[in-house]
Amino acid sequence: MNKKYDVIIVGGGASGFFTAISLAEQNTDLKIAILERGKEVLSKVRISGGGRCNVTHACFIPNLLTKYYPRGERELRGPFHTFCTGDVIEWFEQKGIELKTEEDGRMFPVTDSSQTIIDCFVSEAKKLDIEVIQSCSVQHIFQNAEQWKLDTTQGAFLAENLVLATGSNPKVWEMLAGLNHEIIPPVPSLFTFNIKDSRIKELMGLSVEHVTVKVANSKLKATGPLLITHWGMSGPAVLRLSAWGARDLSEMKYRFQVHINWLNDKTFDDTLQELLTLKETHAKKNISKFSPFPIPGRLWEQLVLAAGISLDTKWSDTNKKQLVHLTHQLTDGVFSVDGKSTFKEEFVTAGGVDLKQINFKTMESKLFHNLYFTGEIINIDAITGGFNFQNAWTTGFIAAQAIANK
The missing domain is CATH 3.50.50.60 (FAD/NAD(P)-binding domain)
Structure with a gap:
């Protein structure tokens, strides 16, 4: 009935x-x-x-x-x-x-x-x-x-x-x-990025407050806090990007590159100028021990290494080519995404x-x-x-x- x-x-x-x-x-x-x-x-x-x-x-x-x-x-x-x-x-x-x-x-x-x-x-x-x-x-x-x-x-x-x-x-x-x-x-939609990269391998749990994340060869871009996890990257900036780019990233089969500006909207030229000034004003300090930017010290050390600068190098001993590499790491670091993970449950x-x-x-x-x-x-x-x-x-x-x- x-x-x-x-x-x-x-x-x-x-x-x-x-x-x-x-x-x-x-x-x-x-x-x-x-x-x-x-x-x-x-x-x-x-x-x-x-x-x-x-x-x-x-x-x-x-x-x-x-x-x-x-x-x-x-x-x-x-x-x-x-x-x-x-x-x-x-x-x-x-x-x-x-x-x-x-x-x-x-x-x-x-x-x-x-x-x-x-x-x-x-x-x-x-x-x-x-x-x-x-x-x-x-x-x-x-x-x-x-x-x-x-x-x-x-x-x-x-x-x-x-x-x-x-x-x-x-x-x-x-x-x-x-x-x-x-x-x-x-x-x-709302997923995190799987990234295996030596720069972030040991930084699980570390977060950066103001970051800009862009998907290479697209208009997809998001800003906000970013969290480094044991599988890659998460946090509001990544989740926003995954939501707005849900269909595009699916078509890419979740394999793509992201460009990360760890300094949010700071330009390459302004950042390089700041580093060149620091080379003069903090000449005797170890570059790895003094970060002029609001990013965690452990991340700064990894970016310094990625730029080909040893951690015991003094600011005065860096050359312009090294500082250009470091500026790239800070304002336009490229990371390869290979897959996604569901955001929590x-x-x-x-x-x-x-x-x-x-x-x-x-x-x-x-x-x-x-x-x-x-x-x-x-x-x-x-x-x-x-x-x-x-x-x-x-x-x-x-x-x-x-x-x-x-």
Whole structure:
């Protein structure tokens, strides 16, 4: 026997729960179910932000907020004017959850625990009589007589409205392709660079605050902190570059060269002039013991060695050719990337339902009435910092509002 609901939401993650709760709050008469294929709900919320849940980012101006989305910048402008960061903060405050802002703008629950967010969603869903059905995998999706029918591992379900909030689920994308939805092929985003290089081999854990990273023979460029890891390079600068360059770097099969300016925006000429001045003013000091730039001493030593200068050399004993080599290392060091690694467990994908096939005033499919998309199932993704969750909350709210106000 078919189980019938007014709204079925497929996907028991952040966007699925937020959509369901927002919908039930706006229209208490609706019978709503969340279908989750896994044994647990909200598993990605649990591990996000290192287990603290990076709920959103303290950027409150919609047109500025969209700039953090390599895919979806234009489309999110309208939705963010409807439901933005301040609305998210207020939504959680009404549920008794206070958020705090860290120096870099990331926002977390004051408890520093993702369990706070999970408990909130689960208890709100229960309070609002939202049925949550776990271990329920959708096998087929059909539309007939203005109803959606879902064949699942727990039998058949019927609903007038269907919301897909399944994230990067290839099986659901395949079903949508069967319904003539165009799926932009998924590629990884937010990943770190695998680099084996003697200059950074012994520097694991070392970070540099202001670095510019460019991909050779492309327009891809990012600035920010860089972290050296045992497998290569990570940190905000690298993650931003991987997000903006997700598709290009995939086409390169993750084998490419990066040019690194360890001094951020300092030019070659200015840096060389500074080194030539130091040769005069610090003549008797060992070059390895005195770095004039805000980079860690251990990195400075490795760059000095890479320039062909021994560590016991005095500034006065260096020649111009050596200082030119050192300037190159500082402002335009070339490193070969050979592969990528996932950034923590927070796997983010670029790809999904083509944005042209979605009405962003309602999050409804342009091909089918009463079919809605929220979160990462669509071809929207952001850099790290709470922006992907903001997309989940905003698109979920927009879809909920559209269904509730029918």
